Amino acid sequence: MKITAVHVDVTSEPKAHPVRDAIQLLDRDGVTRVRIETDEGVTGESTTYFGRVASSPAVLAKIVEEQLAPVIVGEDPSLIRGIRERLRELTDYQGSAGLSAYGMSAIDQALWDLLGKSLGVPVWKLLGARWPAIPAYAMVGWLELDVAGLERMSARAMEQGFRGVKMKVGGGPLTEDVRRIKAVRTVIGPDAPLMVDANQAFGYAEALRRGRAYEDLDCRWFEEPLPAGDTDGHVRLAEKLDIPIATGENRYGQAAFRDLLARGGVGVVQPDLRRAGGVTDCLEIGLAAAGFGVPYASHGGGAHIHVLAALPNTIYVESGLLPEGAELVDGCYPLPTAPGLSASW
Template identity: 75%
Template sequence: MKITKVTVQVTSEPKQHAIRDAIQLLDRNGRCDVTVETDAGISGTSSTYFGRVASSPPLLGALVTEQLGPAIIGQDATMIRHIRDQLRTLTDYQGTAGLSTFGISAIDQALWDLLGKSLGVPVWKLLGANRTAIPTYAMVGWLELDVPQLQDVCARAMEQGFQGVKMKVGGGPLAEDLERIGAVRAVIGDGVPLMVDANQAFDLAEAIRRGRAYSDLGCRWFEEPLRAADTAAHVRLAEKLDIPIATGENRYGQEQFRDLFVGGGVGVVQPDLRRAGGLTDCYEIGLMAAGFGIPYASHGGGAHIHVLAALPNTIYVESGLLPADGSVTLTDGCYPLPTEPGLSSWSAH
């Protein structure tokens, strides 16, 4: 089954409702869909999401069309790890981390989709299933929402059956965070997991101060308190706090995760399919984390659910609110796994 063609479709449009975290406004819906075709008549597709910057999807599309795609024409489509390593070597001189990794990830996911379709099974079965449903929480507490709006959306998440909620912090003073956390707790109840996410907004001293306050309020984890690449600061922070530090969505490649695991700077690891290196790398990072006894919770959902189904250390998949049309429902706070061949799955965005 040889690769014959790699094509890209790009879309980018403003969001109807822009969302805000502590450091950025996410005001666009952008996508780069990559399709890999073969001489067997079977193709696989992936979708890479962009929440801001109108030019990003077409830039990724050009990278795939002009550089990465041509390099894999004629390759055996089942040699997924070999193709990943080949593309890393190809992009090493220009810098593999960054948009190059986005492109490698897109091709990696399309190849897994293709392989699953060729064998007639969902990819989670190819990876070695460990569960048939994934506990899920709702990431709904964005900073552009005022307190009544924040309470309303968290209440809706509870009505839809989610096992917990996550909210953004760090957009203002600590007192504001505490007020908003208290407002959410008032509507979800004391026993429901509540996660807080700072999106890399703090330095070490402020992360220690706020982390202690969030811990006192019983928050489940403190996500991305520091700049993602600062492993030493993560290790020092973890030593100072009782609340688990969750991070990983802005780290590229397995080496950056290995250093974090060895140092003890993470309590919940959260790779992102686009940045970590695709389905292959997220699965391998998850297994490495399991060896260190570190639980795994995805950044986002979509195709990531296949990795989560196969890992022994999965604790959560992240989601937004369920569709209003009732097309997706939870069972005991869990997402059922897709049954269609390939990577067919729900979207987290």
Template identity: 80%
Template sequence: MKITGIGVEVVSKPKAHAVRDALQLLDRDGHTKVVIETDEGITGVSDTYFGRVASSPAVLAAIITDQLAPAIVGDDPTLIRQVRQKLWRLTDYQGSTGLSLFGISAIDLALWDLLGKSLEVPVWKLLGAQRTSIPTYAMVGWLELDVPGLEAVSTKAMEQGFRGVKMKVGGGPLSEDISRIKAVRAVIGPDAPLMVDANQAFSYSEALRRGRAYSDLGCEWFEEPLPAADTESHIRLADKLDIPIATGENRYGQAQFRDLITGGGVGVVQPDLRRAGGLTDCLEIGLMAAGFGIPYASHGGGAHIHVLAALPNTIYVESGLLPPDGRVELVDGCYPLPLEPGLSSWSH
């Protein structure tokens, strides 16, 4: 089987309901869809999401169409790691991180989808899964919501069967965070996991101060307290706090996880499919973390559920609220794995 072509489609439009974290407004619904075609008529598909910057999907499409795709037409699509190596070498001069890696990731995911379809099995079966469902929590506590809004959406998440919820912090003073955390805790109960996410908003000293407060409030983890690239400060902070530091969604490729993990700067590893390098690199990052006894929780859901099914250190898949059409139901707070060939997924 050979790759005969790669098609790219772009969508970029305003989001119906914009959401806010401590650093940014996510007000776009952007997608770059990749379709890999083969001489045997089997196709593989991936969909890269952008929550802001109207031009990003089109810029990514140009990188894929003009640079990455021509380099792999004629290649064997089942040699996924060989394709990865070729594309990393190709983009080295301009930098293989940033949008270059978004493109590599999009192709990687489409190749895994194609492989699953060619063998007529879901990808989690190819990865050697050790579970058939994934524990999940709902990321619902955005900063544009007032306290009654937070209470309402957190209540709905628990009614839908999620194990717990995650909420944003850092949009105001610590006293505001504390009030919002207490309000959510009151509606989800004393035992449900409650995670907090600062989206890289704090300095080291402020992260230390707030992390101690979040720990005293019984939060499950403290996500992205610091700028993602500051490995040394993550290591210092983790040494001072009892609450686990969760991070990784803004790190690019395996190399950016190595020193963070070996230095003890992360308590929950959270790669992002787009930035880490696709399914291949997320799987390998997860296995690296497992070797150090560090749990893995995805950033986002979607195709990530296949990786989570295979890793020995999986603890959660991240999700929004369930779709209103009822096509997805949680069982004991877990997503069931999809049965369709390829990367089809219930998670969103």
């Protein structure tokens, strides 16, 4: 089987309900879709989401169509790691992070989807699943919500059967964070996991000050307290705090996690499929983390469920509220049954 063509299309529209974290307003629904075709009629697809900047999906489409696609046409689509290395070599001069990484990830996911469809099985079966279902929490605590809205969304998440919830912090003074965290804790009860996410908003001193407060409030983890690339800061912070530091969604490629893991700067590793390099790199990051005894929780859900199913150190899949008709099973996201890289909903 050989790759014969790569097709890309995009959409970019204003988000009906913009959401806010500590550093940005996410006001777009932008998507780049990649479809890889073969001479045997089997196709693989991926979707890459953008929450900001109207032109980003089209820029990514140009990179895929004009730089990456010509290199993979004619290749055996099952040689996924070989294709990855060729694309890394190709993009090295311009930089293999940023939108180059997004493009390589889009191709990687489409290739795994194609491989699963060619064999008639979901990708988690190809990766060697460890778990039959994945515990799920709901990311519902955006900063544009007032306290009443925050309570309402958190209550809805618990009604839908989620194990716990995550909320944004750092949009105002610490006193505001404390007030909002206490409100959510009252709604979800004393035992449900409650995670907080600062989206890289703090410097070291403020992250340490707030981290101590979040510890006292029994938060399960403190996510992205510092700029993503500050490995030294993450190591120092982890040494001072008992609350686990969760990070990784804004690191590009497997190599970017090496020192962070080896030096103990992360307590919950959280790669993002788009930035880390797709299924292939996320799986390898997860296995490396397992070697250091570090648990793995996805940034986002969807296709990531296949990676989570295969890792021995998986603890959670991240989700928004469930769509109409979807259900969790004992607080867990069921594994998809369709061939390829589909999600359950």
